[in-house]
Amino acid sequence: MVASRQQLPPAYKFIVLWLRPLLRALTHRDWRGMEQLPQEGGFIAAPNHMSYFDPFVIALFLFDNGRPPFFLGKEAVFRIPVLGKLIGWSGQIPVYRGTGQAGDAYRAAVAAVNDGKAVVVFPEGTLTREPNGWPMRGKTGAARLALQTGQPVIPIAQWGAQEVLATYSTRPRFFPRKTVHVLCGPPVDLDDLRGRPMDAALLAEATERIMAAITTLLEHLRAEPAPAQRFDPRAAGVAEIGKPTKKG
Numbered sequence: 697m698v699a700s701r702q703q704l705p706p707a708y709k710f711i712v713l714w715l716r717p718l719l720r721a722l723t724h725r726d727w728r729g730m731e732q733l734p735q736e737g738g739f740i741a742a743p744n745h746m747s748y749f750d751p752f753v754i755a756l757f758l759f760d761n762g763r764p765p766f767f768l769g770k771e772a773v774f775r776i777p778v779l780g781k782l783i784g785w786s787g788q789i790p791v792y793r794g795t796g797q798a799g800d801a802y803r804a805a806v807a808a809v810n811d812g813k814a815v816v817v818f819p820e821g822t823l824t825r826e827p828n829g830w831p832m833r834g835k836t837g838a839a840r841l842a843l844q845t846g847q848p849v850i851p852i853a854q855w856g857a858q859e860v861l862a863t864y865s866t867r868p869r870f871f872p873r874k875t876v877h878v879l880c881g882p883p884v885d886l887d888d889l890r891g892r893p894m895d896a897a898l899l900a901e902a903t904e905r906i907m908a909a910i911t912t913l914l915e916h917l918r919a920e921p922a923p924a925q926r927f928d929p930r931a932a933g934v935a936e937i938g939k940p941t942k943k944g
Contacts, residue, residue, distance in 0.1 A: 706785075707785035711783075719752055720756070722860075722870045722873065724874065726878070727877075728880070729878075729880030729913075733758070733761055733850060733880060738809035738810060738811065738814070739815075739849070740838050741758060741815070742817055744914060745820050746854075747823065747857040748823075748861055748866070749860045749868070750818070753854055754854065754878070764813075765816045766787055766813050768789045768815070768817055769789070771790040773790075774788075787808075789804045789808065810845055810847075815841070819906055819907060819910070820832055830914065831907050831910050831922075832927040832929060833927065833930075843886065843889060843894055843902060846890065850881070850883055851913055852913070853911075853916070854879075854917075859874040860876070864939050881909055881913045884902075885905065886902055889901065907926065911926075
């Protein structure tokens with residue numbers, strides 16, 4: 697089963713009605729690998745994360761290729777006047793990090809994937825702290841979701857959103873129009889990990905496979921190699937939440 701456009705909540709359709717034409721007018725798009733998106737059934741879309749503009753790029757890419765996305769997003773977004781209500785009514789999933797409600801988001805994501813939806817999880821959990829924009833160490837949410845539901849993880853690399861809205865900036869630069877590049881890869885191979893006890897070692901292995909797949913795709917987009925060592929904000933003494941200008 698696929699979550700079709702006809703089945704979308706009215707608030708979702710309303711957001712698409714005004715936001716989609718605007719995004720298409722404000723950006724040029726270089727999209728590749730669309731054939732990798734599953735045509736039926738739920739899946740986890742796992743993109744890299746560099747800018748607050750990333751969700752718009754990924755949303756447009758998935759929607760225009762027949763898979764309306766549902767995001768796990770910080771609950772603060774859902775508190776924005778008017779827009780936050782629309783986002784909630786559209787079926788997006790708030791994440792209450794570090795609270796007793798964090799499990800609610802995970803259960804909602806499991807239900808959405810099992811219901812045939814495309815659920816977007818940024819596996820880094822926040823904007824990358826890697827100084828040159830490469831994917832950093834991932835968190836285990838996307839891996840856990842894939843292993844519990846048995847559905848595929850589709851790695852997605854994107855580049856160019858940071859030209860529209862620099863990392864942690866709130867001042868977009870739409871003109872001259874920027875090109876946003878998206879490259880979608882084949883499902884991450886987790887078959888040998890499925891059915892095993894979901895302990896920390898298993899989740900770490902699955903997460904690293906996801907991050908490696910995203911990084912390889914991004915190397916193709918950027919036409920340059922990624923650093924040999926994946927950036928770990930904790931090891932670097934960088935705050936893992938909020939602006940990384942303060943020490944953790």
